[in-house]
Amino acid sequence: MEPTVPVTKDGEEHAPLKRKSKVAGLLTNKKSLSLNLFAWLFLSPYLLFYLWFMLYPIIKGFIISLYQWTIGNERTYVGLGNYSAIFKDSFFWEALGNTVYFVVISTPTLVITGILLALTVNSGLKGTGFLRSAFFLPHILSISVISSIWVFVLQPYTGLMNSVLKTLGVTQEIFWLDSANLAWLSILLATVWWTVGFNMVLFLAGLQEIPDDLYEAARIDGANSWHCFRYITLPSLKGVILLVVVLQSIASFKLFGQSYLMTNGGPGTSTRTLVQYIYETGFRTNEMGLASAMSYVLFLVMVLFAVVQFKFMAKKD
Amino acid sequence: MKKIKLVMVIMLFVLSVFTGCSSTEKTASSDASKNESGNKPVQLKYWVPFSGGDGDFMKAMVAEFNKTNSDIQVEMLNLKWEEYYTKLRTAVASKQAPDVAVAHTSKLGELAPSNLIAELDQIAPNAGIEWDSFNQNILNATVFEGKHMAIPLDTHAMIMFYNKKILGDAGLLDGDGNPDFKPGADGFIDFLKQVKEKAPADVMPFVGTSNGNVPFWMWWSLYSQMDGKLLSEDGKKAAFNNEKGKEALQFISDLVHKDGLWPKNVKNGGEIFAAGKGAVNFNGVWSTGTFEKNQGLDFGVMTIPQLYDHEATWGDSHTLVLPVQKEDDPKRQEAAAVFANWLAENGAMWAKAGHVPSKTEVIESEEFKSLEYRSEYVEVVDQVNFMPNSDKLFPIGDILRANFDLVMNGQASVEEAINKAEKEVNDLLSK
Amino acid sequence: MEGIRTRVKIGRVFLYIFSYSFVLVWLIPMLWMVITAIKPDGSPVTVLSELIKPPFTMDNYQYVSENASIWRWTWNSVYIAVVTTALTLLLTSMAAFALSRIPFKGSKLVFWIIIAGLMVPTEATIIPLFMMMVDSGLINSYSSIIFPSIAAPLGVLILKQFYDAIPKELVEAAEMDGANKLRIWWSIFLPLSRSSMAALGIFTFISSWNNFLWPFLAISDEKMMTLPIGIPLFQSGYAAELTIPMAANMLASLPALLVFILFQKHIIKGITMTGIK
Incomplete structure (x- = not known):
């Protein structure tokens, strides 16, 4: 990339900064100094927060992870002891497994539902604006409200879902939040309801960028709706789909609110996610060092996941 | 163009307000109304973990205290049971602790050695606390290394509630109006089976919340009836993986899975019983x-x-503790102790919830005796087998609860659950 | 030809029926919340015919506003969201301007350091953040919630991309008129980036409004709680009742619903532009 040539007031041309001659350097010294000053002036307020609350915690987190460290600030150096303890901790593996499981079940569901909703909204029905708003609406509610609503909907004996199912002829009482599989299904259901509107909006934007003539041309060639979707819509959406897949899997990796508030990680520990386990280790059992080490592992797993996804995508392109 | 500038100006304004925001809290509390003597009342923060009906009774007590004590004003925060001690510990560590808080006796073994709560010996005389006036058994459990660490408030136990109308209609009450069943596990099961047969179809013969505390407490009650031990003598190993431990859990499991007397996955057993849809309820x-x-x-x-x-039976005791503060303020600590002592002295009010007061004089008072059932509860307390004193008792409870939950919803067998729990408890204790 | 048209028409009708019945089902949980919140305690709330006929009551709302610090929590949520949004917009815009338009030594390095922050989920730094907040005495304050949110690098990235696309002729013209960098930022870049700023602002506001994990850890004082933290706390005392928790849910949702109704076009446009959760 060729650097742009800055032009001063009187129209005198400077050489690009990197290749400037000694003489020109002397001439512009004063100016670049003031530019430097300005730049740092503009940057420093943000950088201050960034360094203080983003970079420093990462470093501090690593240091904490090398200690046996309680909230009361008692600490003993254990080196990588916390990390080796994690690898032997079956709860950690279970929580990691749960988290990955949710990523695996939620990502395709949320991507496919998002596309379907976007297609519905985009199909030129009357009341498009209403449909779009209705599907998006749950996204603005807070996770506490969402979870509370769904817990009441899914409650056995007195919940809305089972009452409706009963009137439809389902005689058996279904325990949505009390068996591992159904609990995951319930968490997934609530998550879809809560967040799919967001994905839908992204897909809508992608759909609207597809030129109409593509479809017209296809129709003249006798293509049916399925062909249009398969050979025009889907390939055109590829970029958005990849974006949503990445965003969604990252969001699913961080699952905490839904599972914590709806099942509290239960039944047993079968829906306890990594973030919840980190919270419990750090704050309930007061092992900040161990929890910090787990956070690092979570972080690494997420980075690894992202890298693999990018590689995978690059191959497909 | 103008709009965006306007927005920026507003932002800058907000920023200038923002810099002064951290002090708003202090100004707010100093505005509090002055009492008759013209002094500002001491403002106390009080934390409790009462999720059920208890919360309302405690709220009423705090309101009564605030009404009758103009120089101390208490503000109560009722936290979720599951998060309570986590929040309490974090609050102490972050120097934001409440002035006074409820703690279970079973939790003191963990709180006392970790310097989270203040010792009371120096404050007690000034606050008018007379240690002699408490039930000595309960009091002893609050003494660590010779120091008083808590003020006992009550004792509570698990008992059996039954619906007289349902059992009466089914003809299952004896002449005195007591449930009519033969002793032993089989007798009780037969009785519940008869309830199932004779009572209306929408009545649950046995009801209790299917996860968390109820199965855990029930197991401990039954296991205690066989003299089972939770931990080894030295407290370093799990001691419940034996025939008795399994038998107790098997009994509970059979109620749900084999005989279908306790419906699966009940979310709020107490509420169902209260609504008249349960015949028998094990509850606090x-x-x-x-x-x-x-x-x-x-x-x-x-x-x-x-x-x-x-x-x-299972039981525990609520006490009041003074969490460690950023800096000791004897005046506040004394006020907190006065409040805690007031709660214990007015145990008859607390007994309305069902708890057994910690002060002998309260138990002998007319006010307490006039409450139905409560005098019987005093005797129930004698049957309580308290869990052993361990600084890991709560995490052990978490493990047992999680594993019993798996039995309750059919994901694990009794054998599997007990084995897994034993391994996890041993791992925990060896840490 | 006729045949195809009828087929298309029938397809259309089916699409209408499907879409609108689906949207109805979609909205049921929300409608249920709205109606249950105004039913008297103990009324059957799972039978449709019972649900839609009176009695209705505002008692639940009254009870919630008297027994929960709901107004205080709402104020906290609004305050934190507004300040976070304002600060984020201001600071990231300044930083993005510097990175985009002021050539200085180390500019690239700074940019990459900031962008690397995108990889770090807040969830992975809760432990050190908590310790820092305790040590600095910021825990349980508005600042403890606001500061970490401002450090998020997303805004810098979005605004820098936008600033990079602003034609340099505009800047040159202003510099000819003797404008300095501060002036150029204030009177050219800010007004031009209005839509990006709005998008970023909306995104920041919604994430702050819905922020759960960090405030859950950092706040233990009831007076400092935000709605997502206070609501479950209040509701835990009413596990088996339905009407009161639903009224609490409604009250907690009203401000967000209001914002949504007023700004829904911007919100949806904003998401399209930022494209990040």
Whole structure:
């Protein structure tokens, strides 16, 4: 990339900064100094927060992870002891497994539902604006409200879902939040309801960028709706789909609110996610060092996941 | 263009307000109304973990205290049971601790050695606390290394509630109006089977919340009836993986899975019983007050039936502790102790919820004796088998609860659950 | 030809029926919340015919506003969201301007350091953040919630991309008129980036409004709680009742619903532009 040539007031041309001659350097010294000053002036307020609350915690987190460290600030150096303890901790593996499981079940569901909703909204029905708003609406509610609503909907004996199912002829009482599989299904259901509107909006934007003539041309060639979707819509959406897949899997990796508030990680520990386990280790059992080490592992797993996804995508392109 | 500038100006304004925001809290509390003597009342923060009906009774007590004590004003925060001690510990560590808080005796073994709560010996005389006036058994459990660490408030136990109308209609009450069943586990099961047969179809023969505490407490009650031990003598190993431990859990599991007497996955057993849809409910004595508020409900109480060798039940005790503060303020600590002592002295009010007061004089008072059932609860307390003192008792409870939950919803067998729990407890204790 | 048209028409009708019945089902949980919140305690709330006929009551709302610090929590949520949004917009815009338009030594390095922050989920730094907040005495304050949110690098990235696309002729013209960098930022870049700023602002506001994990850890004082933290706390005392928790849910949702109704076009446009959760 060729650097742009800055032009001063009187129209005198400077050489690009990197290749400037000694003489020109002397001439512009004063100016670049003031530019430097300005730049740092503009940057420093943000950088201050960034360094203080983003970079420093990462470093501090690593240091904490090398200690046996309680909230009361008692600490003993254990080196990588916390990390080796994690690898032997079956709860950690279970929580990691749960988290990955949710990523695996939620990502395709949320991507496919998002596309379907976007297609519905985009199909030129009357009341498009209403449909779009209705599907998006749950996204603005807070996770506490969402979870509370769904817990009441899914409650056995007195919940809305089972009452409706009963009137439809389902005689058996279904325990949505009390068996591992159904609990995951319930968490997934609530998550879809809560967040799919967001994905839908992204897909809508992608759909609207597809030129109409593509479809017209296809129709003249006798293509049916399925062909249009398969050979025009889907390939055109590829970029958005990849974006949503990445965003969604990252969001699913961080699952905490839904599972914590709806099942509290239960039944047993079968829906306890990594973030919840980190919270419990750090704050309930007061092992900040161990929890910090787990956070690092979570972080690494997420980075690894992202890298693999990018590689995978690059191959497909 | 103008709009965006306007927005920026507003932002800058907000920023300038923002810099002064951290002090808003202090100004707010200093605005509090002055009392008669012209002094500002001491403002105390008080934390409790009462999720059920208890919360309302405690709220009423705090309101009464604030009304009668103009120089101390208490503000109560009721936290979720599951998060309570986590929040309490973090609050102490972050120098934001409440002035006074409820703690279970079973938790003191963990709180006391970790310097989270203040010792009370110096404050007690000034606050008018007389240690002699408490039930000495309960008091002793609050003494660590010779120091008083807590003010006992009550004792509570698990008992059996039964719906008189349902059992009466089914002809299952004896001449005195007590449930009619033969002793032993089989007798109790037969009784519940008869309930199932004779009572209306929408009545649950046995009801209790299917996960968390209820199965855990029930297991401990039955296991205690066989003299089971939770931990080894030295407290370093799990000691519950044996025939007795499995038998107790098997009994509970059979109620749900084999005989279908306890419906699966009940979310709120107490509420279902209160609504008249359950015949028998194992629950804490504290549910009494809530059930009494339910006018349509005609219920009776008795001890947990003796299913094995002798009578025994689960129980614990609420105490009041003074969490460690950023800096000691003797005036505040004293006020907190005065409040805590007031709660204990007015235990008859607290007994309305169902708890057994910690002060002997309260138990002997007319006010307490006039409350139905409560005098019987005093005897129930004697049957309580308290869990052993361990700084890991709560995490052990978490493990047992999680594993029993798996049995309750059919994901694990009794054998699997007990084995897994034993391994996890041993891992925990060896840390 | 006729045949195809009828087929298309029938397809259309089916699409209408499907879409609108689906949207109805979609909205049921929300409608249920709205209606249950105004039913008297103990009324059957799972039978449709019972649900839609009176009695209705505002008692639940009254009870919630008297027994929960709901107004205080709402104020906290609004305050934190507004300040976070304002600060984020201001600071990231300044930083993005510097990175985009002021050539200085180390510019690239700074940019990459900031962008690397995108990889770090807040969830992975809760432990050190908590310790820092305790040590600095910021815990339980508005600042403890606001500061970490401002450090998020997303805004810098979005605005820098936008600033990079602003034609340099505009800047040159202003510099000819003797405008300095501060002026150029204030009177050219800010007004031009209005739509990006709005998008970023909306995104920041919604994430702050819905922020759960960090405030859950950092706040233990009831007076400092935000709605997502206070609501479950209040509701835990009413596990088996339905009407009161639903009224609490409604009250907690009203401000967000209001914002949504007023700004829904911007919100949806904003998401399209930022494209990040």
